[in-house]
Structures are given as structure tokens and as C-alpha cells.
Amino acid sequence: VIEAAGVDLTVLHTPGHAPGAVCLHDPGLGVLFTGDTLFQGGPGATGRSYSHFPTIITSIRDRLLALPPETRVLTGHGDETTIGAEAPHLEEWIARGH
Template sequence: MTTGPRIEQLVTAGTFSLDGGTWDVDNNVWIVGDDEEVIVIDAAHDVEAIAAAVGARTLRAIVCTHAHNDHIDAAPALAERTGAPILLHADDLPLWRQTHPDRAPDGELTDGQTLTVAGTELQVLHTPGHAPGAVCLFAPALQALFSGDTLFAGGPGATGRSFSDFGTIIVSLREKLLTLPGATTVHTGHGPTTTIAEEAPHLPEWIDRGF
């Protein structure tokens, strides 16, 4: 029996490298769809584990919330295995090329674009700051936001490295994310989920602290 659209979480382990440093990280890989077809949000680290989680279902797209290496390192191998296109916002191509200089993404994500899988629409929100081409995906029917590294439980994503800017991420949060319905569950790129209602009241604190 076919079940309706759902959200599945896979946690993979690897490293994040930028500006000459490398750190061990655990990443959330999100799979959205049903028993027939899915999309993968952020193909991180472990192509075998991601492919196993997808199983026999059709993979419609590999969506990259941004192009830091820990979110895209398994994307080309997963695309080769499944035939699914890799989608990335064009502003993150310089970061993408640091990890995959010889393999470009297959398509562009743009602000306001709608992706559809298993009858469920996901709205692309361009949310620069953590990275210039960072995007989030909002699925109203699932009351879900896939925030990548733009918003976490407890604050915004880091902006202390190359290609990032604190003022820009604050604008993205204020104008694109914290205006979403409070009941929206935020599925983050690392760590636990949260909700818009939990995070929205803290924006002034983040600004004051230069989070």
C-alpha cells in the first residue's frame, strides 16, 4: 500500500573544509517524498547510505541548500548512480568548484521556484548570508522548512568564514524565514529540529550579539 508524502532523516558523518581548516561534522540528509519518488536535500558524505535510504524509489532531484563541501561531497556520485539532476543556486558556483572543479550542477535553483515531488510542492527561498547561494525549501503542506545552514535551533548559521556575511543572513532570516507560520518545523542541516515560533522571538538577541 502506498503511503502519502513524508519526511525522512538520515545522519551522515564526514568533514567540513574551508579557509584552510577542516572539522569533523555530522550532517542531516533529508529525503522528501513517498513510496514511489523522492528528492534528497543535501547529499552529504556517504553515497552508499543515501542510496540505501532512497532504495528502489525514483530520485527526482538532488537539491543543495548551499555548496559547502559537507553538503555536496556525495552529490556527483549519487547523481551518477541514480541519474537524478543536481540543483544549486548559481551564486554558490564558486564554492561548488572548490569541491567539484570538473563536474557542474545540472540545474539552477532560483528564488520563488517551486519543486514538486509526490504531489508536494516545495518553494525555493534564496537566503544568502551563510553562503551567497544558500537556499531554504518551504513545504506548506508538510508544515516544514528545510533550512540548510541558514537557521538552526538556537540561532543563525555561521558567518565568520569566506563567502559569508552576518548582515545578509539577518536580512534573510527577517524577511524570508521568520515570517513563515509559527507551527512550521525547521529541519536543519546539522543538529536537532526546531520551529519558527521557537526561533522568531530571538532575532533581536542575535542582532545584538552579532551572532
């Protein structure tokens, strides 16, 4: 847990886009900062030599989609979303691949 600006951010290791990728979750505010792990519409890019699609899917499924559906997802760039809006699309992302 990292304390910043009066809030406690739980660090979630979410490899896949990069081996050391993390997301920061503040349960009190109901906010998740996902960087390049999860965007509105799916996972971040995994076409680089250090990234891995099955790993990012595991990170998203096991660590992020387990959060409450109303959790706001603030991404590294692009529009925000919620866990509840993204969760139903997991199988589509897997079928799409990358």
C-alpha cells in the same frame, strides 16, 4: 517550486551563510528545510570570506520568520525547532553578532 517525492517545495533564496544559499518550504506539510541558514538557537556560521552576518539576518527576518509560527524547521544538522520558537530571539542574535 520543485516537485520531489510528491510534494511541492518552494525555494526561498536565503543568502548569508553562502551567496547562493536556499531553504526549501513545503507549506502543505508545514515544514522548512533550512540547511545552514537557521538552526535551533540562531543563524548559521558567517565567519567565512563568502558569508555575511547582516545578510543572513535579513534572510532569516524577511523570508523565514514571516512563515507561520508552527512551521517545523529541519536544519542541516542538529535538533529541529519551529519558527515560533526561534522568532523571539532575533534581537539577541543581532546583539550577539558573528
